Amino acid sequence: xxxxxxxxxxxxxxxxxxxxxxxxxxxxxxxxxxxxxxxxxxxxxxxxxxxxxxxxxxxxxxxxxxxxxxxxxxxxxxxxxxxxxxxxxxxxxxxxxxxxxxxxxxxxxxxxxxxxxxxxxxxxxxxxxxxxxxxxxxxxxxxxxxxxxxxxxxxxxxxxxxxxxxxxxxxxxxxxxxxxxxxxxxxxxxxxxxxxxxxxxxxxxxxxxxxxxxxxxxxxxxxxxxxxxxxxxxxxxxxxxxxxxxxxxxxxxxxxxxxxxxxxxxxxxxxxxxxx
Numbered sequence: 001x002x003x004x005x006x007x008x009x010x011x012x013x014x015x016x017x018x019x020x021x022x023x024x025x026x027x028x029x030x031x032x033x034x035x036x037x038x039x040x041x042x043x044x045x046x047x048x049x050x051x052x053x054x055x056x057x058x059x060x061x062x063x064x065x066x067x068x069x070x071x072x073x074x075x076x077x078x079x080x081x082x083x084x085x086x087x088x089x090x091x092x093x094x095x096x097x098x099x100x101x102x103x104x105x106x107x108x109x110x111x112x113x114x115x116x117x118x119x120x121x122x123x124x125x126x127x128x129x130x131x132x133x134x135x136x137x138x139x140x141x142x143x144x145x146x147x148x149x150x151x152x153x154x155x156x157x158x159x160x161x162x163x164x165x166x167x168x169x170x171x172x173x174x175x176x177x178x179x180x181x182x183x184x185x186x187x188x189x190x191x192x193x194x195x196x197x198x199x200x201x202x203x204x205x206x207x208x209x210x211x212x213x214x215x216x217x218x219x220x221x222x223x224x225x226x227x228x229x230x231x232x233x234x235x236x237x238x239x240x241x242x243x244x245x246x247x248x249x250x251x252x253x254x255x256x257x258x259x260x261x262x263x264x265x266x267x268x269x270x271x272x273x274x275x276x
Contacts (some may be wrong), residue, residue: 006027037241057076063100139194159192168198190210209251214248252271
């Protein structure tokens with residue numbers, strides 16, 4: 001499994017300089033595919049996992065006698081005592097010296113857990129692979145990270161309550177577009193909106209997103225919208241990387257057809273994944 005291989009490599013070379021490109025090369029996938037898959041399946045970007053594992057190892061070392069805080073900081077990849085102490089306190093709620101003085105074992109250590117989970121049950125039908133044209137999507141755009149993404153339903157509620165739509169919009173077709181990934185994959189933009197036929201004036205507070213043409217895998221489901229995170233996990237666990245498909249650096253799309261009822265979450269929807 002891709003995640004287990006990435007974690008094994010990270011643990012093997014944790015004391016060496018690690019980059020996303022280096023880890024992806026060992027896993028024989030693109031950096032973007034590794035980032036998306038790791039984040040979807042673990043809830044944590046790859047390099048954040050590396051950072052937290054290094055701090056966890058530093059905390060374990062500090063619980064023992066023999067090495068100075070500065071030596072531990074250098075081993076963890078920090079060039080100064082101050083930078084190490086700030087990161088350590090942000091992670092564990094106490095300074096390195098406080099941990100050593102009090103001999104406290106942090107309860108937030110990220111342990112090396114190699115994922116050997118069996119593939120998720122296959123509930124999705126074989127995806128349709130197709131080349132899609134350019135699309136113009138107009139709507140409400142907000143930026144999230146993995147901790148704040150639970151606010152996306154509230155974004156939809158605010159968008160629907162406002163009710164303002166642009167000229168020339170295509171009715172009965174709604175989109176949630178994930179784009180603008182940060183380099184680490186920790187942050188992203190989410191736009192909820194509609195497709196328009198041409199560029200024009202935008203409603204106040206709304207944005208235009210141009211989805212470039214490209215190859216997509218379309219996964220259709222009749223499940224309730226509350227299961228969307230589980231469905232994303234199934235796609236990255238059972239489909240991408242398993243059958244020659246890798247995700248490419250382009251927006252991912254949630255498509256809600258006319259049958260979808262936003263009030264009840266019923267009616268079915270599709271997830272469109274950009275693939276190479």
